[in-house]
Amino acid sequence: MKKIGVLTSGGDAPGMNAVIRAVVRSGISAGLEVFGIFDGYEGLVNDKIRLLNKGDVSDIIIKGGTILGSARLEEFKLVEVREKAVENLARHGIEGLVVIGGDGSYRGALALTEMGINCIGIPGTIDNDIDSTDYTIGFDTALNTIIENVDKLRDTSSSHHRCSVIEVMGNRCGDLAIYAGITTGAEIIITKETGYDEEEVLDRLRYFEEKKQKRHSIVLVSEKITDVHLLARKISLHTGFSGRATILGHIQRGGSPTARDRILATQFGDKAVRALLNGEGGRCVGIVNEEIITIDITEALQLTKKSRKPLFELHDRLV
Known part of the structure; x- marks a missing residue:
């Protein structure tokens, strides 16, 4: 293998640039030419591909977002669309590809591997x-980012006898809500795992106010569970708290990556390059019990999510 490519796909995430940097520099150190593919699978189909050097990735480890850009391309599910992508890769002599993104990006990487282009996925x-x-x-x-903002909201909530209802991202996964809930001391956490019972939420808030004499409360809600503005109005009507809703939105995607994300991204990028050099394809990188591994993408997509029940039980004991 002499030439590889790297692309970012789906929603951007802090640390993607650190992965790109690691792939480029690790690849060059191994004697490879590394090509950047701009705007994800869309750029792959439209031949938005160019050779990268070490200078192209200088200073990007500190930046959020992705210098390669990202896009979603539903049409990539079609064989004829992927064939065009494979033709473009062949034109540049690219034999392997590092794909940074989520599960949809993984499926695209697996499909390309089945068409003869070894791909390694990185979870971004x-x-x-x-x-x-x-x-x-x-x-x-x-x-x-969530912790910083919730801490600030708690300051103002405690000054005005308020309940702040805060919606965080997470889609089908409640990890951002549960981890943020524990680390900010939120009174109530609502995710897909907990389910949502409006009366139970109101009862608990009345309990916190009347029995525990709390002057403020924080309710963290994963996105797509309920209308947080409506919930805040009902809290104002049915409890002694003044309800206020805040949707953190895409602010959660931005910002300079933490040291943990920079290190993890660097380890993942280097591991992906070495996997390609070892002839691997259709696999993805991960960290399990502090060990950097690769696993078959098909197997990865079929795994059942680990239970977060111990975390929710911990939260309930501490409230």
């Missing part, structure tokens, strides 16, 4: 919803 998503790895790139940075 703030949601931490790739079950073949204990942590995904971007999760720690997003978590710390």
Whole structure:
């Protein structure tokens, strides 16, 4: 193998640039030419590909987002679309590809491997919803962004006898909510795992106010569970707290990556290059029990998510 490519796909995550840097520099150190593919699979199909050197990735380890850009391309599921991508890779002499993204990106990488282009996936998503790895790139940075903002909201909530209802990202995964809930001392955490019972939430808030004499409360809610603005209004109507809703939104995706994300990203990028050099394809990188591993993508996509029940039980004991 003489030439490899790297692309970022799906939602951006802090630390993606650190992966790109590691892939480029590790690849060059191994005697490879490394090509950047811009705008994800869309750029692969449209031949937005160019050779990268070490200078192209200088100073990007500190930056959030992705210098290669990202995009979603539903049409990549079509064989004829992927054939065009394979033709473009062949034109550049690219034999292997590092794909940074979530489970949808993994499926594209697996399909390309089946068409003769060895691909290694790297989990880049703030949601931490790739079950073949204990942590995904971007999760720690997003978590710390949430913690910083919730801490600030608690300051103002305690001054006005308020209950702050805060919606965080996570899609189908409640990790951002549960980890942030524990680390900020949130009174209530609502995720897909906990389920949502509006009356139970109101009862618990009344209990916190009347029995525990709390002057403020924090309710953390994973996105797509309920309308947080409506919940805040009901809290104002049915408890002694004044409800206020805050949706943190895409602020959670931005910012300079934490040291943990920079280190993890660097380890993942280097591991992906070495996997390609060893002839691996259709596999993804992860960290399991502090060991950097690769696992078959098909197996990774079939894994059942580890239970977070111990974390929820810990939270309930501490409230």
